[in-house]
Amino acid sequence: MAQEPRIDVALTLLGRETEPTEAERAELAASLKPEVWFATPKRIDVGEPRPADFTWDLVGDPYKGEIPTGQAAVYLANPKLGLRRPFLFADGFNYGPSELPDLFAYFNTPYQPGTPGFFDQLLARGIDVVLIGFEKRHTHIQANAGVAISAITRVIAERVGDAPLTVGGVSMGGIVTRYALAKLEHEGVDHQTATYLSYDSPHNGAWIPLVLQQMAYFFEDFTPAAPGQPKQAELIRSEAAQQLLWAWVENSKYSGPVATSSPLRKEFLADLARVGNFPQRPLRLGVSNGRRDGIGLPLPPGEVAFDWQALIASATARFQPERGEAQKIGGMHLGLAVRRSTTTEVPALDGAPGGTLDSFGKVADALKAKISDEYRSGTFVPSVSAAALDFDPVRWNVETTLSITDADLAAGHLDEVAFDADNTEHSHVSGALIEWILERVSR
Incomplete structure:
Protein backbone atom coordinates (compact mmCIF):
# COMPACT_ATOMS: atom_id res chain seq x y z
CA MET A 1 0.00 0.00 0.00
CA ALA A 2 1.35 3.42 -0.94
CA GLN A 3 2.49 5.59 1.93
CA GLU A 4 0.28 8.56 2.82
CA PRO A 5 1.76 11.97 1.93
CA ARG A 6 3.32 13.46 5.06
CA ILE A 7 5.71 16.01 6.51
CA ASP A 8 8.33 15.47 9.19
CA VAL A 9 9.92 18.29 11.15
CA ALA A 10 13.13 18.22 13.16
CA LEU A 11 12.49 20.81 15.86
CA THR A 12 16.07 21.57 16.82
CA LEU A 13 19.59 20.61 15.93
CA LEU A 14 20.96 21.97 19.18
CA GLY A 15 19.27 19.78 21.74
CA ARG A 16 17.24 22.58 23.32
CA GLU A 17 14.95 25.43 22.36
CA THR A 18 14.60 28.63 24.33
CA GLU A 19 12.55 31.74 23.86
CA PRO A 20 14.38 34.47 21.90
CA THR A 21 15.43 37.55 23.78
CA GLU A 22 13.59 40.85 23.42
CA ALA A 23 16.48 42.14 21.33
CA GLU A 24 16.21 39.14 18.98
CA ARG A 25 12.45 39.60 18.69
CA ALA A 26 12.89 43.27 17.90
CA GLU A 27 15.51 42.54 15.26
CA LEU A 28 13.27 39.92 13.64
CA ALA A 29 10.26 42.24 13.72
CA ALA A 30 12.31 44.89 11.95
CA SER A 31 13.09 42.36 9.21
CA LEU A 32 9.45 41.45 8.56
CA LYS A 33 6.68 43.30 6.76
CA PRO A 34 3.57 43.41 8.97
CA GLU A 35 0.93 41.77 6.76
CA VAL A 36 -1.24 38.70 6.33
CA TRP A 37 0.84 36.27 4.31
CA PHE A 38 -0.63 34.90 1.04
CA ALA A 39 -3.47 37.44 0.96
CA THR A 40 -4.03 39.20 -2.35
CA PRO A 41 -3.62 42.95 -1.86
CA LYS A 42 -6.12 45.48 -3.10
CA ARG A 43 -5.56 45.90 -6.84
CA ILE A 44 -4.55 49.37 -7.93
CA ASP A 45 -4.31 48.73 -11.69
CA VAL A 46 -7.91 47.96 -12.56
CA GLY A 47 -9.21 51.39 -13.53
CA GLU A 48 -12.36 53.12 -12.34
CA PRO A 49 -15.10 50.73 -11.21
CA ARG A 50 -18.62 51.22 -12.51
CA PRO A 51 -21.18 51.94 -9.77
CA ALA A 52 -23.70 49.17 -9.21
CA ASP A 53 -27.33 49.90 -10.02
CA PHE A 54 -28.19 48.70 -6.53
CA THR A 55 -26.87 46.46 -3.77
CA TRP A 56 -28.43 43.91 -1.46
CA ASP A 57 -27.33 42.85 1.99
CA LEU A 58 -27.20 39.07 2.22
CA VAL A 59 -27.58 36.81 5.25
CA GLY A 60 -27.08 33.06 5.22
CA ASP A 61 -28.42 30.45 7.60
CA PRO A 62 -26.39 30.06 10.83
CA TYR A 63 -23.46 27.68 10.53
CA LYS A 64 -21.55 26.42 13.58
CA GLY A 65 -22.84 29.35 15.63
CA GLU A 66 -21.92 31.92 12.98
CA ILE A 67 -24.38 33.99 10.97
CA PRO A 68 -22.64 34.53 7.63
CA THR A 69 -23.26 37.78 5.81
CA GLY A 70 -22.32 39.39 2.55
CA GLN A 71 -23.53 41.66 -0.20
CA ALA A 72 -24.63 41.48 -3.79
CA ALA A 73 -23.88 44.22 -6.32
CA VAL A 74 -26.32 44.28 -9.24
CA TYR A 75 -25.40 45.73 -12.64
CA LEU A 76 -28.36 45.88 -15.03
CA ALA A 77 -28.05 45.53 -18.77
CA ASN A 78 -31.06 47.84 -19.15
CA PRO A 79 -32.23 49.58 -15.96
CA LYS A 80 -35.59 50.34 -17.54
CA LEU A 81 -36.30 46.64 -18.02
CA GLY A 82 -35.04 45.47 -14.63
CA LEU A 83 -33.29 42.22 -13.75
CA ARG A 84 -34.06 39.84 -16.62
CA GLY A 92 -12.88 34.05 -4.28
CA PHE A 93 -10.42 33.09 -1.55
CA ASN A 94 -8.78 35.90 0.40
CA TYR A 95 -8.68 37.45 3.84
CA GLY A 96 -11.42 39.74 5.11
CA PRO A 97 -14.43 41.22 3.31
CA SER A 98 -15.03 41.26 -0.43
CA GLU A 99 -14.50 44.48 -2.35
CA LEU A 100 -17.14 44.12 -5.05
CA PRO A 101 -16.30 47.35 -6.95
CA ASP A 102 -12.73 46.07 -7.28
CA LEU A 103 -13.96 42.64 -8.37
CA PHE A 104 -16.08 44.25 -11.09
CA ALA A 105 -13.22 46.47 -12.24
CA TYR A 106 -10.73 43.59 -12.29
CA PHE A 107 -12.84 41.23 -14.41
CA ASN A 108 -13.96 44.12 -16.59
CA THR A 109 -10.42 45.18 -17.48
CA PRO A 110 -10.07 44.91 -21.28
CA TYR A 111 -7.95 41.88 -22.15
CA GLN A 112 -6.92 43.40 -25.47
CA PRO A 113 -6.94 46.95 -26.88
CA GLY A 114 -10.24 47.99 -28.39
CA ILE A 132 -21.69 38.02 -4.70
CA GLY A 133 -19.34 39.09 -1.92
CA PHE A 134 -18.69 37.80 1.59
CA GLU A 135 -18.02 39.60 4.84
CA LYS A 136 -15.49 36.88 5.73
CA ARG A 137 -13.99 35.34 2.63
CA VAL A 170 -13.85 32.68 -9.32
CA SER A 171 -11.50 30.50 -7.26
CA MET A 172 -13.23 29.63 -3.96
CA GLY A 173 -16.35 31.38 -5.29
CA GLY A 174 -16.76 28.51 -7.74
CA ILE A 175 -16.59 26.01 -4.87
CA VAL A 176 -19.01 28.03 -2.72
CA THR A 177 -21.59 28.14 -5.52
CA ARG A 178 -20.97 24.50 -6.44
CA TYR A 179 -21.87 23.51 -2.89
CA ALA A 180 -24.79 25.97 -2.73
CA LEU A 181 -26.45 24.65 -5.90
CA ALA A 182 -25.86 21.01 -4.93
CA LYS A 183 -27.31 21.67 -1.46
CA LEU A 184 -30.42 23.29 -2.92
CA GLU A 185 -30.95 20.29 -5.21
CA HIS A 186 -30.43 17.91 -2.29
CA GLU A 187 -33.10 19.78 -0.34
CA GLY A 188 -35.52 19.77 -3.26
CA VAL A 189 -35.34 23.53 -3.86
CA ASP A 190 -35.64 24.78 -7.45
CA HIS A 191 -32.57 26.99 -8.00
CA GLN A 192 -33.69 27.77 -11.56
CA THR A 193 -30.07 27.66 -12.74
CA LEU A 210 4.21 23.35 2.99
CA VAL A 211 7.51 25.00 3.88
CA LEU A 212 5.96 28.43 3.27
CA GLN A 213 2.99 27.56 5.45
CA GLN A 214 5.45 26.61 8.19
CA MET A 215 7.30 29.90 7.85
CA ALA A 216 4.08 31.85 8.31
CA TYR A 217 3.47 30.12 11.62
CA PHE A 218 7.08 30.10 12.78
CA PHE A 219 7.83 33.78 12.36
CA GLU A 220 4.40 34.75 13.65
CA ASP A 221 5.20 32.95 16.92
CA PHE A 222 7.95 35.45 17.60
CA THR A 223 6.47 38.61 16.09
CA PRO A 224 2.95 39.17 17.44
CA ALA A 225 0.60 41.39 15.47
CA ALA A 226 -0.20 44.92 16.54
CA PRO A 227 -3.35 45.27 18.67
CA GLY A 228 -6.47 44.87 16.57
CA GLN A 229 -4.55 43.65 13.52
CA PRO A 230 -4.63 40.12 12.05
CA LYS A 231 -1.62 37.87 12.49
CA GLN A 232 0.49 36.94 9.50
CA ALA A 233 -0.70 33.31 9.46
CA GLU A 234 -4.39 34.17 9.81
CA LEU A 235 -5.22 33.29 6.21
CA ILE A 236 -3.29 30.03 6.16
CA ARG A 237 -4.95 28.85 9.39
CA SER A 238 -8.40 30.03 8.32
CA GLU A 239 -11.32 27.66 7.85
CA ALA A 240 -11.38 28.29 4.10
CA ALA A 241 -7.67 27.50 3.73
CA GLN A 242 -8.08 24.26 5.63
CA GLN A 243 -10.96 23.27 3.37
CA LEU A 244 -9.41 24.35 0.06
CA LEU A 245 -5.79 23.23 0.40
CA TRP A 246 -4.96 19.67 -0.52
CA ALA A 247 -2.01 19.69 1.91
CA TRP A 248 -2.11 21.77 5.11
CA VAL A 249 -0.19 21.99 8.37
CA GLU A 250 -1.50 23.44 11.62
CA ASN A 251 1.76 24.94 12.91
CA SER A 252 5.51 25.02 12.31
CA LYS A 253 6.14 21.94 14.48
CA TYR A 254 3.58 19.61 12.95
CA SER A 255 4.72 16.19 11.73
CA GLY A 256 2.26 13.78 10.17
CA PRO A 257 -0.11 13.32 7.22
CA VAL A 258 -0.78 16.49 5.23
CA ALA A 259 -3.79 15.59 3.05
CA THR A 260 -5.92 14.61 6.05
CA SER A 261 -4.44 16.85 8.72
CA SER A 262 -7.46 19.17 8.94
CA PRO A 263 -10.79 17.76 10.11
CA LEU A 264 -12.43 20.71 8.36
CA ARG A 265 -11.34 19.45 4.93
CA LYS A 266 -12.52 15.93 5.69
CA GLU A 267 -15.82 17.32 6.93
CA PHE A 268 -16.27 19.52 3.86
CA LEU A 269 -15.54 16.67 1.45
CA ALA A 270 -18.09 14.55 3.32
CA ASP A 271 -20.65 17.37 3.12
CA LEU A 272 -20.04 17.69 -0.63
CA ALA A 273 -20.56 13.96 -1.08
CA ARG A 274 -23.75 14.08 1.00
CA VAL A 275 -25.34 16.70 -1.29
CA GLY A 276 -24.27 14.98 -4.50
CA ASN A 277 -20.75 16.42 -4.99
CA PHE A 278 -21.80 18.67 -7.91
CA PRO A 279 -25.11 20.18 -8.96
CA GLN A 280 -26.68 17.82 -11.49
CA ARG A 281 -29.27 19.99 -13.23
CA PRO A 282 -27.17 22.82 -14.74
CA LEU A 283 -24.72 22.60 -17.59
CA ARG A 284 -21.39 22.54 -15.74
CA LEU A 285 -18.67 24.75 -17.24
CA GLY A 286 -15.15 25.35 -15.98
CA VAL A 287 -12.03 27.22 -17.03
CA SER A 288 -8.44 26.78 -15.92
CA ASN A 289 -5.66 29.37 -15.91
CA GLY A 290 -3.31 26.47 -16.59
CA ARG A 291 -2.37 24.50 -19.66
CA ARG A 292 -3.87 21.12 -20.56
CA ASP A 293 -0.84 19.63 -22.36
CA GLY A 294 1.11 18.70 -19.24
CA ILE A 295 3.70 21.47 -19.62
CA GLY A 296 4.20 23.17 -16.27
CA LEU A 297 6.48 25.81 -14.79
CA PRO A 298 10.30 25.57 -15.05
CA LEU A 299 10.78 25.17 -11.29
CA PRO A 300 13.26 22.34 -10.59
CA PRO A 301 11.89 20.07 -7.84
CA GLY A 302 14.03 20.28 -4.71
CA GLU A 303 15.98 23.36 -5.82
CA VAL A 304 16.37 26.31 -3.46
CA ALA A 305 13.83 29.04 -4.25
CA PHE A 306 15.30 31.52 -1.77
CA ASP A 307 17.79 31.43 1.08
CA TRP A 308 17.45 34.25 3.62
CA GLN A 309 20.16 34.76 6.21
CA ALA A 310 19.95 37.41 8.94
CA LEU A 311 22.10 37.86 12.03
CA ILE A 312 19.80 35.94 14.36
CA ALA A 313 17.41 34.21 11.93
CA SER A 314 17.30 32.37 8.61
CA ALA A 315 14.83 30.78 6.21
CA THR A 316 15.41 28.46 3.27
CA GLN A 327 12.82 14.82 0.76
CA LYS A 328 14.21 18.14 1.99
CA ILE A 329 11.91 21.15 1.57
CA GLY A 330 13.79 23.73 3.65
CA GLY A 331 13.87 25.12 7.14
CA MET A 332 14.16 28.17 9.38
CA HIS A 333 15.66 29.26 12.66
CA LEU A 334 15.57 32.03 15.21
CA GLY A 335 18.15 31.87 17.97
CA LEU A 336 18.01 28.30 19.29
CA ALA A 337 14.61 27.60 17.72
CA VAL A 338 15.19 25.49 14.60
CA ARG A 339 12.95 23.72 12.07
CA ARG A 340 14.22 21.39 9.35
CA SER A 341 11.49 19.78 7.25
CA THR A 342 11.18 16.84 4.88
CA THR A 343 8.21 15.38 3.00
CA THR A 344 7.34 11.90 1.85
CA GLU A 345 5.18 11.05 -1.16
CA VAL A 346 4.18 14.68 -1.79
CA LEU A 357 0.33 32.41 -7.26
CA ASP A 358 3.44 34.38 -6.32
CA SER A 359 3.62 32.45 -3.05
CA PHE A 360 7.42 32.24 -2.91
CA GLY A 361 7.63 35.90 -3.86
CA LYS A 362 5.12 36.93 -1.20
CA VAL A 363 7.07 35.19 1.56
CA ALA A 364 10.44 36.40 0.28
CA ASP A 365 9.08 39.96 0.21
CA ALA A 366 7.69 39.60 3.74
CA LEU A 367 11.16 38.51 4.90
CA LYS A 368 12.82 41.13 2.70
CA ALA A 369 14.75 38.29 1.09
CA LYS A 370 16.19 38.22 -2.42
CA ILE A 371 14.50 35.97 -4.95
CA SER A 372 14.82 35.59 -8.71
CA ASP A 373 11.84 36.80 -10.73
CA GLU A 374 11.42 33.39 -12.35
CA TYR A 375 11.14 31.76 -8.92
CA ARG A 376 8.50 34.05 -7.43
CA SER A 377 5.43 32.12 -8.60
CA GLY A 378 4.42 28.50 -8.34
CA THR A 379 1.22 26.64 -9.05
CA PHE A 380 -1.79 27.40 -6.83
CA VAL A 381 -4.64 25.61 -8.67
CA PRO A 382 -3.32 22.70 -10.76
CA SER A 383 -5.05 22.21 -14.10
CA VAL A 384 -6.17 18.72 -13.08
CA SER A 385 -8.01 20.30 -10.13
CA ALA A 386 -9.57 23.25 -11.98
CA ALA A 387 -10.81 20.81 -14.63
CA ALA A 388 -12.49 18.68 -11.92
CA LEU A 389 -11.03 15.44 -13.28
CA ASP A 390 -12.23 12.29 -11.60
CA PHE A 391 -9.63 11.45 -8.96
CA ASP A 392 -9.52 11.13 -5.19
CA PRO A 393 -9.23 14.61 -3.61
CA HIS A 413 -17.30 16.21 -13.33
CA LEU A 414 -17.66 19.18 -15.69
CA ASP A 415 -19.48 19.10 -19.02
CA GLU A 416 -17.10 21.50 -20.78
CA VAL A 417 -13.69 22.87 -19.80
CA ALA A 418 -11.40 25.49 -21.36
CA PHE A 419 -7.70 25.93 -20.62
CA ASP A 420 -5.42 28.93 -20.97
CA ALA A 421 -2.71 28.89 -23.63
CA ASP A 422 -0.05 29.18 -20.92
CA ASN A 423 0.15 28.82 -17.15
CA THR A 424 -1.04 32.26 -16.08
CA ILE A 437 -17.36 31.80 -21.57
CA LEU A 438 -19.18 34.52 -23.52
CA GLU A 439 -19.98 32.11 -26.34
CA ARG A 440 -21.57 29.64 -23.94
CA VAL A 441 -23.49 31.90 -21.56
CA SER A 442 -24.84 34.05 -24.40
CA ARG A 443 -26.65 31.16 -26.08
Missing part, protein backbone atom coordinates in the same frame (compact mmCIF):
# COMPACT_ATOMS: atom_id res chain seq x y z
CA ARG A 85 -31.10 37.56 -17.48
CA PRO A 86 -29.04 37.10 -14.30
CA PHE A 87 -25.38 36.08 -14.29
CA LEU A 88 -24.29 35.51 -10.66
CA PHE A 89 -20.54 35.49 -9.97
CA ALA A 90 -19.07 34.92 -6.50
CA ASP A 91 -15.82 36.30 -5.10
CA THR A 115 -12.22 45.15 -26.79
CA PRO A 116 -14.69 45.87 -23.98
CA GLY A 117 -14.19 44.10 -20.68
CA PHE A 118 -15.88 40.83 -19.75
CA PHE A 119 -18.78 42.33 -17.79
CA ASP A 120 -19.34 45.11 -20.32
CA GLN A 121 -19.69 42.44 -22.99
CA LEU A 122 -22.21 40.53 -20.88
CA LEU A 123 -24.22 43.69 -20.29
CA ALA A 124 -24.14 44.55 -24.01
CA ARG A 125 -25.66 41.12 -24.68
CA GLY A 126 -28.55 41.87 -22.33
CA ILE A 127 -27.13 39.77 -19.48
CA ASP A 128 -27.35 41.31 -16.00
CA VAL A 129 -24.32 40.88 -13.71
CA VAL A 130 -24.81 40.08 -10.02
CA LEU A 131 -21.60 39.92 -8.00
CA HIS A 138 -11.81 33.19 4.85
CA THR A 139 -14.56 31.43 6.80
CA HIS A 140 -16.19 28.02 6.22
CA ILE A 141 -17.25 27.33 2.64
CA GLN A 142 -20.57 25.96 3.93
CA ALA A 143 -21.23 29.27 5.73
CA ASN A 144 -20.56 31.38 2.65
CA ALA A 145 -22.65 28.96 0.57
CA GLY A 146 -25.54 30.18 2.70
CA VAL A 147 -24.75 33.73 1.56
CA ALA A 148 -24.74 32.54 -2.07
CA ILE A 149 -28.09 30.82 -1.53
CA SER A 150 -29.44 34.10 -0.17
CA ALA A 151 -28.31 35.82 -3.38
CA ILE A 152 -29.85 33.13 -5.60
CA THR A 153 -33.15 33.36 -3.72
CA ARG A 154 -33.19 37.16 -3.97
CA VAL A 155 -32.42 37.09 -7.70
CA ILE A 156 -35.29 34.68 -8.36
CA ALA A 157 -37.63 36.91 -6.36
CA GLU A 158 -36.53 40.12 -8.11
CA ARG A 159 -36.19 38.73 -11.65
CA VAL A 160 -38.56 39.98 -14.35
CA GLY A 161 -39.67 37.01 -16.45
CA ASP A 162 -38.43 33.46 -16.15
CA ALA A 163 -35.00 33.40 -17.83
CA PRO A 164 -32.82 30.78 -16.11
CA LEU A 165 -29.81 31.79 -14.03
CA THR A 166 -26.10 31.36 -14.64
CA VAL A 167 -24.35 30.87 -11.28
CA GLY A 168 -20.67 30.45 -10.48
CA GLY A 169 -17.57 32.22 -9.27
CA ALA A 194 -29.31 26.44 -16.24
CA THR A 195 -25.53 26.98 -16.20
CA TYR A 196 -22.86 26.61 -13.52
CA LEU A 197 -19.44 28.23 -14.10
CA SER A 198 -16.19 27.85 -12.19
CA TYR A 199 -13.23 30.14 -12.96
CA ASP A 200 -9.96 28.45 -11.96
CA SER A 201 -11.64 26.88 -8.95
CA PRO A 202 -9.74 24.20 -6.98
CA HIS A 203 -12.33 21.42 -7.25
CA ASN A 204 -9.92 18.79 -5.94
CA GLY A 205 -7.79 21.13 -3.86
CA ALA A 206 -5.32 24.00 -4.11
CA TRP A 207 -1.62 24.13 -3.19
CA ILE A 208 0.49 26.44 -1.06
CA PRO A 209 3.98 25.01 -0.39
CA ALA A 317 12.62 27.37 0.93
CA ARG A 318 12.96 24.66 -1.70
CA PHE A 319 10.54 23.84 -4.48
CA GLN A 320 8.55 20.77 -3.54
CA PRO A 321 10.44 17.61 -4.55
CA GLU A 322 8.70 14.87 -6.53
CA ARG A 323 7.30 12.34 -4.05
CA GLY A 324 10.00 10.02 -2.63
CA GLU A 325 10.87 9.60 1.04
CA ALA A 326 12.31 12.20 3.46
CA PRO A 347 4.10 15.48 -5.53
CA ALA A 348 6.11 18.34 -7.07
CA LEU A 349 3.11 20.64 -7.32
CA ASP A 350 5.03 23.93 -7.52
CA GLY A 351 5.83 23.30 -11.17
CA ALA A 352 2.61 21.54 -12.19
CA PRO A 353 0.49 23.05 -14.98
CA GLY A 354 -2.08 25.39 -13.49
CA GLY A 355 -3.04 28.85 -12.32
CA THR A 356 -0.14 30.42 -10.46
CA VAL A 394 -7.40 13.14 -0.60
CA ARG A 395 -5.02 10.57 -2.15
CA TRP A 396 -4.49 12.65 -5.31
CA ASN A 397 -4.03 9.49 -7.34
CA VAL A 398 -3.39 11.50 -10.50
CA GLU A 399 -0.30 12.54 -12.44
CA THR A 400 -0.01 16.28 -11.85
CA THR A 401 1.70 16.80 -15.22
CA LEU A 402 -1.00 14.85 -17.02
CA SER A 403 -1.63 15.86 -20.63
CA ILE A 404 -5.39 16.14 -20.29
CA THR A 405 -7.30 14.38 -23.07
CA ASP A 406 -10.92 14.72 -24.12
CA ALA A 407 -11.46 11.28 -22.58
CA ASP A 408 -10.15 12.56 -19.23
CA LEU A 409 -12.59 15.47 -19.42
CA ALA A 410 -15.49 13.23 -20.40
CA ALA A 411 -14.84 11.09 -17.32
CA GLY A 412 -14.63 14.19 -15.10
CA GLU A 425 -1.73 33.95 -12.78
CA HIS A 426 -4.64 32.47 -10.84
CA SER A 427 -7.87 34.28 -11.86
CA HIS A 428 -6.06 36.04 -14.73
CA VAL A 429 -8.56 37.57 -17.18
CA SER A 430 -7.52 35.71 -20.31
CA GLY A 431 -9.06 36.66 -23.63
CA ALA A 432 -9.28 33.02 -24.72
CA LEU A 433 -11.13 32.03 -21.54
CA ILE A 434 -13.45 35.04 -21.52
CA GLU A 435 -14.47 34.60 -25.15
CA TRP A 436 -15.10 30.90 -24.52
